[in-house]
Amino acid sequence: MIEVKNINKRFHDKKTGDFYALNDVSFTVSDGEIFGLLGPNGAGKTTLLRILSTIMEQSDGMVIVNGFDSKKKPEDVKRSIGFLSGNTKLYKKLTPLETMRFFGSFYGIGKEVMENRIEHIIDSLDMNDFKDRIIEKLSTGQVQKTSIARCMIHDPQIYILDEPTLGLDILTSRTIIDFIKGEKEKGKTIIFSTHYMEEADTLCDRIGLIHQGSLIQTGTIDELKEKTGKSNIRDIFLYYIDQQGFLDSGVVSNAI
Ligand SMILES: Nc1ncnc2c1ncn2[C@@H]1O[C@H](COP(=O)(O)OP(=O)(O)O)[C@@H](O)[C@H]1O
Numbered sequence: 001m002i003e004v005k006n007i008n009k010r011f012h013d014k015k016t017g018d019f020y021a022l023n024d025v026s027f028t029v030s031d032g033e034i035f036g037l038l039g040p041n042g043a044g045k046t047t048l049l050r051i052l053s054t055i056m057e058q059s060d061g062m063v064i065v066n067g068f069d070s071k072k073k074p075e076d077v078k079r080s081i082g083f084l085s086g087n088t089k090l091y092k093k094l095t096p097l098e099t100m101r102f103f104g105s106f107y108g109i110g111k112e113v114m115e116n117r118i119e120h121i122i123d124s125l126d127m128n129d130f131k132d133r134i135i136e137k138l139s140t141g142q143v144q145k146t147s148i149a150r151c152m153i154h155d156p157q158i159y160i161l162d163e164p165t166l167g168l169d170i171l172t173s174r175t176i177i178d179f180i181k182g183e184k185e186k187g188k189t190i191i192f193s194t195h196y197m198e199e200a201d202t203l204c205d206r207i208g209l210i211h212q213g214s215l216i217q218t219g220t221i222d223e224l225k226e227k228t229g230k231s232n233i234r235d236i237f238l239y240y241i242d243q244q245g246f247l248d249s250g251v252v253s254n255a256i
């Protein structure tokens, strides 16, 4: 479970003063749920997911991940999660297989358990063709699959995925989406961010709409359709932006 209670993230700029990248954000993600965070560029998605992953600290408020307070027990949070970010680091001279064994060794996983996990990951992310090729020779989609594999090797209970399918072709995206669905079936909790509306529609139990640092709405897609009278997430999003008086539709509708 993830509990986010009234968090702010304040950045200071010498010229312009304080800037709130997150503004009083609260929500929960229940065990076994897929929660999608939707919002245009600059909305605060990456900042929020970094805070959940303890890469960054919130300025105010509280975050509890898997029962651990992110400020007091960051190591316990880290062990509970797999975090995929846009700049997940990989060693270019290692193969995907070596990458998984290398990162897996940090967690003290027994050899047999580790090899079983690796087999499961290779199979479900369709990595057989390139598992023995060094990373510098892989395509973007193959590198992204390897980044996901690297984050999942310790079999975390919670996945935090920042735009896992950004810039990928539809087949690679589909494999990743099917992988996320499969992990949910195993009882994992998943929070991910995306720009892609259809992806959220097929994948999420609940979504959160984020804009200019505020979480403007959360709910199931059906609930939000009913509340707004709109038939798709894109229109739902624009409806709430209008409601909030944020209308800047040129920017928002291009990004979403
Ligand atoms: N380290 C930082 N210092 C100052 N401002 C930042 C920093 N990181 C992010 N921001 C700002 O916070 C806002 C939200 O950014 P981000 O979380 O990356 O949005 P998203 O992932 O939704 O595109 C943006 O205006 C961005 O410029």
Ligand SMILES: [Mg+2]
Residues within 6 Å of the ligand: 045, 046, 047, 162
């Ligand atoms: Mg981002």
